[in-house]
Amino acid sequence: MTHRAFISAVGHYVPERIVTNSELSKLMTTSDEWIQTRSGIKERRFAADHEAPSDLGVHAALNAAKQARTGLNDVDAIICASLSPEHYFPGTSSFIQSKLGLVGVPSFDLRAQCSGFIYGLSVANAMVTSGEFKKVLLIGVEVHSRGLDFTDRGRDCAVLFGDGAGAVIIESCPSPEHGFLKTKISADGRFADKLWVEFPTMKRTPIMTQSDLEAGGLHPKMDGKFVFKTAVEKLPQVIDSTLSSINLQTKDIDLFLFHQANLRINEFVAATMNLDKAKIPSNIEKYGNCSAASIPILLSEQMQLGTVKRGDLICIAGFGSGFTWGCSVIRWF
Ligand code: UT7
Numbered sequence: 001m002t003h004r005a006f007i008s009a010v011g012h013y014v015p016e017r018i019v020t021n022s023e024l025s026k027l028m029t030t031s032d033e034w035i036q037t038r039s040g041i042k043e044r045r046f047a048a049d050h051e052a053p054s055d056l057g058v059h060a061a062l063n064a065a066k067q068a069r070t071g072l073n074d075v076d077a078i079i080c081a082s083l084s085p086e087h088y089f090p091g092t093s094s095f096i097q098s099k100l101g102l103v104g105v106p107s108f109d110l111r112a113q114c115s116g117f118i119y120g121l122s123v124a125n126a127m128v129t130s131g132e133f134k135k136v137l138l139i140g141v142e143v144h145s146r147g148l149d150f151t152d153r154g155r156d157c158a159v160l161f162g163d164g165a166g167a168v169i170i171e172s173c174p175s176p177e178h179g180f181l182k183t184k185i186s187a188d189g190r191f192a193d194k195l196w197v198e199f200p201t202m203k204r205t206p207i208m209t210q211s212d213l214e215a216g217g218l219h220p221k222m223d224g225k226f227v228f229k230t231a232v233e234k235l236p237q238v239i240d241s242t243l244s245s246i247n248l249q250t251k252d253i254d255l256f257l258f259h260q261a262n263l264r265i266n267e268f269v270a271a272t273m274n275l276d277k278a279k280i281p282s283n284i285e286k287y288g289n290c291s292a293a294s295i296p297i298l299l300s301e302q303m304q305l306g307t308v309k310r311g312d313l314i315c316i317a318g319f320g321s322g323f324t325w326g327c328s329v330i331r332w333f
Pocket of ligand 1: 029030031034035038039114155156157159223224225227228231261262265289319320321
């Protein structure tokens, strides 16, 4: 019988520099009170000048490697989930692969924004259970700070996002009862422009004009209310359908690891689904929204705190630009 895949190692890295809400309020018209009430965020981390996205990803991968019996030696595929790539092409995964010295190992980027890590779990799980790959390194990494508009025009997004990276190793589970029980991913591209960076664009020439630049087209644009409304509708749906497909209920879950986009979104989902708040840890107050890196950072911190135990049922869920969303249920090994 083919065993399920499981997460055998976890690590994360966040840059040292802490940026508080008050620091941002010196750059734009905002306040600690506004940011905290709307999002739960108190501070976030910004990468140092010398830190590239791949550097954050490498740190996270090396931290995960410390938990792995054979380190990164027998990793046979690398996936990097990110919406803030180091370059237009090739993907950040190429730079990570080279810095890790894993020359020859296939590496590619996965673009599913804040759902990137969950999409990555789905892909890595399929790669391992197919028997084609033995040990997949999945990294979620974001350096948002360099792409944000720190003027009043971009303040709705600028206060929400932070930099960081998380990494996991996925391989075949030694036990038939443990590992990934079910992962569901979904998308609705009709709303791609509700949260996006419009330029540069390959859909016309020139790919960016001076007026696009002046209009802030290089920075994220978001219809915040619409994103919020859709997230709190899709998350309960995907959690319910994933759990019911494996005959589980929310009360069976020991730990919910939700994407850290906004504390209010997660509180809304918890209230709608009548979830026990004690089972829903949060770190958005420290890091803001780190998109594809948020869930692995949260998982890694929970591992360090010792809240994740063998046999626990973990439910991971998230929603983001695209729109994309997903849920993964794991029996922890
Ligand atoms: O992975 C998905 C990532 N994105 C999200 O999850 C975001 C989801 N959306 C949200 O979290 C919320 O919509 C926000 C936190 C972004 C905004 O909260 P809101 O309650 O929807 O506020 P709003 O957009 O209706 O804005 C209220 C006011 C506006 O001023 P007026 O028009 O009422 O005068 C905004 O211009 O707040 C203003 N505003 C700000 N004020 C202070 C927008 N950004 C800021 C800011 N500081 N940073």
